[in-house]
Amino acid sequence: MRIGVVTFPGSLDDVDACRAVTFAGAEPVALWHGDEDLRGVDAVVLPGGFSYGDYLRCGAISRFSPVMSAVVEVAREGMPVLGICNGFQILCESHLLPGALIRNDHRKFVCRDQRLRIENTRTAWTNRYDEGSEVSMVLKNGEGGYVADEPTLDMLEGEGRVVARYVGENPNGSLRAIAGITNERGNVVGLMPHPEHAIEDLCGPGTDGLAFFTSAIEALTDV
Amino acid sequence: MARVVVDVMLKPEILDPQGKAVHGALPRLGFDGVADVRQGKRFELEVEGEVTEERLAEIHRIAETLLSNPVIEDFVVSTGSTTRAGSTTRAGSTTRAGSTTRAGSTTRAGSTGAGTTDAGSTTPEVP
Numbered sequence: 001m002r003i004g005v006v007t008f009p010g011s012l013d014d015v016d017a018c019r020a021v022t023f024a025g026a027e028p029v030a031l032w033h034g035d036e037d038l039r040g041v042d043a044v045v046l047p048g049g050f051s052y053g054d055y056l057r058c059g060a061i062s063r064f065s066p067v068m069s070a071v072v073e074v075a076r077e078g079m080p081v082l083g084i085c086n087g088f089q090i091l092c093e094s095h096l097l098p099g100a101l102i103r104n105d106h107r108k109f110v111c112r113d114q115r116l117r118i119e120n121t122r123t124a125w126t127n128r129y130d131e132g133s134e135v136s137m138v139l140k141n142g143e144g145g146y147v148a149d150e151p152t153l154d155m156l157e158g159e160g161r162v163v164a165r166y167v168g169e170n171p172n173g174s175l176r177a178i179a180g181i182t183n184e185r186g187n188v189v190g191l192m193p194h195p196e197h198a199i200e201d202l203c204g205p206g207t208d209g210l211a212f213f214t215s216a217i218e219a220l221t222d223v
Numbered sequence: 224m225a226r227v228v229v230d231v232m233l234k235p236e237i238l239d240p241q242g243k244a245v246h247g248a249l250p251r252l253g254f255d256g257v258a259d260v261r262q263g264k265r266f267e268l269e270v271e272g273e274v275t276e277e278r279l280a281e282i283h284r285i286a287e288t289l290l291s292n293p294v295i296e297d298f299v300v301s302t303g304s305t306t307r308a309g310s311t312t313r314a315g316s317t318t319r320a321g322s323t324t325r326a327g328s329t330t331r332a333g334s335t336g337a338g339t340t341d342a343g344s345t346t347p348e349v350p
Contacts, residue, residue: 057292064289093292100294102233107240147237147295173238 001026001217004041006071008033008051008062013084013196017047020196024213033065043080043124043216044071046087048140048194058101058143059089068094080124080216081188085141088180088190097181097190098156099148104141105173113205114139114193115167116179120160123186124219128211135208137198139171139179144192146174146181156181163189187219225274227282231291231298232263266290274302 003021005028007014018028029041033051038044052061062068068090075081075096083091091097104110113136118129129135148156153176156162164180172192180191195209233239239261246260268285270278282300291298 056289060289060292092294098294100292102237102295103240105238105240107244145238149236 001220002029002039002041003027003043003045003213003216004029004031004038005045005047006031006033006067007047008049008065008086010050010053011047011086012049013047013194014049016194017045017084017196020199020210020213021045023199024210024217026213026217031067033062033067036066036070038067038070038074042220044074044082045196046071046081046083046090047196048085048087051086051090054086054143057089057093058086059091059093062086062090063093072096075183075188078185078187080219082125082212082216083188083190084194084196085144085192088192089143091188091190096188097183098152099146099181101143101192102145102147103143104145104171109140109142110144110171111138111140112171113137114171114179116164116193117167118164120163120182120186122160123163123182123189123215125182125189125191125212125215126163127218128215134167135198136205137193137195137209138204139193141172141192144172144174146178146192148175153178159184164191164193225270225272225302227268227270227274227279228301229266229268229282229286229290229298230263230301231266231286231296232261233295234297237295264290 003026005014005017005021007030018030021028029039031038031041031044051059055061071081072094081091081096089101092100116135116137118126118131118133118135121127121129121131157176161182162176162178163182166174166177166179170177179193180189182189195212197204198206198209200207242260242262245262246257249257268282279300279302286298286300287293
């Protein structure tokens with residue numbers, strides 16, 4: 001099982017994401033933003049960071065990198081794709097997911113352990129969670145406020161496409177406290193908090209994030 | 224060479240924390256009477272040759288593809304003469320500063336002082 005992790009100029013969490021893939025039991029494959037070749041991977045992770053310095057808008061330049069044309073294509077064909085934080089922003093800019101992420105309403109960078117409720121366990125990245133389970137992982141962003149128009153929000157809720165929601169105080173002004181969403185098919189997931197930082201007890205708030213990566217393995221095994 | 228300006232603003236319904244921060248700073252500096260501040264982006268494109276209709280249409284595509292995110296932002300493309308609105312249903316309340324329509328001719332704000340006070344005198348036509 002080969003899970004690719006894309007490195008953009010300015011990516012920060014690509015190494016942690018590779019490590020999480022290894023912990024979960026798959027082989028991490030480093031992918032480069034300038035390559036269109038996905039090196040035969042079975043799934044793709046777009047990691048957190050500040051790709052292209054967040055110039056223009058977060059994820060706006062990355063969307064047009066050579067690797068993303070390939071990722072958009074395979075995502076539309078059903079390959080599991082997870083965008084974490086900056087990766088979530090890139091998925092929205094690529095129109096693989098609806099809505100957008102804007103600056104936190106309180107204008108401060110947030111960095112903390114965050115409680116989340118996993119609400120959709122039918123996606124390629126959350127099938128190993130129990131529906132409604134509360135988990136804890138690191139949230140760290142300056143532009144994590146999820147916004148979309150009301151019809152889109154209603155559609156996401158109605159179709160059960162809200163994957164994770166913040167529990168307790170809304171940390172960044174995300175509408176309806178949305179922390180993560182999925183596409184119609186459930187193979188593309190965008191998530192603002194960082195599961196790759198929550199895979200072992202030694203560092204991070206626990207191991208609650210590991211199941212994102214084992215879920216992908218499960219989803220690929222089922223096929 | 225000709226200059227085409229693309230102004231990008233967050234849609235009215237989208238929260239603008241940066242604008243709020245600027246607005247919050249004004250009273251502390253002793254400036255009163257500003258009801259709200261919205262912050263946007265201005266792109267100045269130096270275009271080779273004439274600005275034809277085709278060229279403007281292309282810049283329109285540039286604006287909606289890269290320069291703005293239509294989910295959260297509106298844009299206005301302007302040259303010395305024409306103004307094209309992009310996917311806007313601009314609320315009547317938002318008055319665009321006059322500097323956008325006169326971009327082709329000169330105006331760098333600063334040289335002419337507070338380049339916004341004459342807004343309204345040159346309201347861009349929004350088709």
